[in-house]
Amino acid sequence: MAGTDPRAFDEIDFEADDTDVPGGPEPVAHDDATIGPPSLIVDDLHIRYRIIGSGKRQAVTDGPAPGRVRRLLNRGGQHVGTTEVHAVRGVSFVAHHGESIGIVGRNGAGKSTLLRAIAGLIPPSQGTVYVRGTSSLLGVNAALMGQLSGERNIMLGGLALGLTPDQVRARFEEIVEFAGIGDFVYMPMKAYSSGMAARLRFAISTAAIPDVLMIDEALATGDAEFRARSSAKIREVKEHAGTVFLVSHSNKAITQMCDRAVWIEKGVLVMDGPSDEVVAAYAKSLKR
Ligand SMILES: Nc1ncnc2c1ncn2[C@@H]1O[C@H](COP(=O)(O)OP(=O)(O)OP(=O)(O)O)[C@@H](O)[C@H]1O
Numbered sequence: 001m002a003g004t005d006p007r008a009f010d011e012i013d014f015e016a017d018d019t020d021v022p023g024g025p026e027p028v029a030h031d032d033a034t035i036g037p038p039s040l041i042v043d044d045l046h047i048r049y050r051i052i053g054s055g056k057r058q059a060v061t062d063g064p065a066p067g068r069v070r071r072l073l074n075r076g077g078q079h080v081g082t083t084e085v086h087a088v089r090g091v092s093f094v095a096h097h098g099e100s101i102g103i104v105g106r107n108g109a110g111k112s113t114l115l116r117a118i119a120g121l122i123p124p125s126q127g128t129v130y131v132r133g134t135s136s137l138l139g140v141n142a143a144l145m146g147q148l149s150g151e152r153n154i155m156l157g158g159l160a161l162g163l164t165p166d167q168v169r170a171r172f173e174e175i176v177e178f179a180g181i182g183d184f185v186y187m188p189m190k191a192y193s194s195g196m197a198a199r200l201r202f203a204i205s206t207a208a209i210p211d212v213l214m215i216d217e218a219l220a221t222g223d224a225e226f227r228a229r230s231s232a233k234i235r236e237v238k239e240h241a242g243t244v245f246l247v248s249h250s251n252k253a254i255t256q257m258c259d260r261a262v263w264i265e266k267g268v269l270v271m272d273g274p275s276d277e278v279v280a281a282y283a284k285s286l287k288r
């Protein structure tokens, strides 16, 4: 029974920090004195999607199908086997408290997949994601129900985010005001326009201030006033020493709201640094 002394575990450092990442700590140059300790570590992350029934078409040549049926089947062909999409390929980086990080890259680069993996919505195929505290992917974590009123959805969504009923009640006015839906809050959500529903979902999911807030093009929905309020919320999360990730195809939004940016190309991290430098390099590659 040697080596099973439970006290031995006291010696183990369970906290993940910069020095745990292969290659050692990578100091990120920031003038910003508010950048704190690591809040998130992504270590050699791989995500593979398996698509069933997407293989090569195979002609139906045998079986009992009569000629006409066989011809119909052959017109579409028959999909067999599985295809694998390797969407994220060995991405590693460390994010800190108080940091806002933009994610740029072409369509299908793997940006949304990366955020979904950080939010814990899809398991890594390989590698690890360590998050200190809570993480929330804006608008996605709050699954709202169309047949219920906005008011009921605020309560349920708030509870799902870990708030107590009293905390939700205390923030109710603020959520309704932030969503800007007025008396529609007492109507069933199925009566909302898609913009109104998106605003309420956004407002609910920011009611609890998560340690890691992720936004995937959420700023593309809604009007100018709503965008302004959204960036105010991002600043609030940062002031509470949270970490913000912003995926956007608007280079301007990235440089305005993020200190740092990572550029992903075909699932691979190609550049990580100050947002203006990364955005400039990415924009240049798009022109080419
Ligand atoms: N649920 C899924 N099943 C199978 N493949 C998927 C799935 N979601 C994404 N993919 C594939 O994974 C790759 C990365 O997709 P992802 O949505 O992460 O890209 P993205 O960078 O967010 O693109 P966009 O800028 O268009 O939003 C793409 O090749 C895409 O086809």
Ligand SMILES: [Mg+2]
Pocket (backbone or CB within 6 Å): 111, 112, 113, 216
């Ligand atoms: Mg996407």
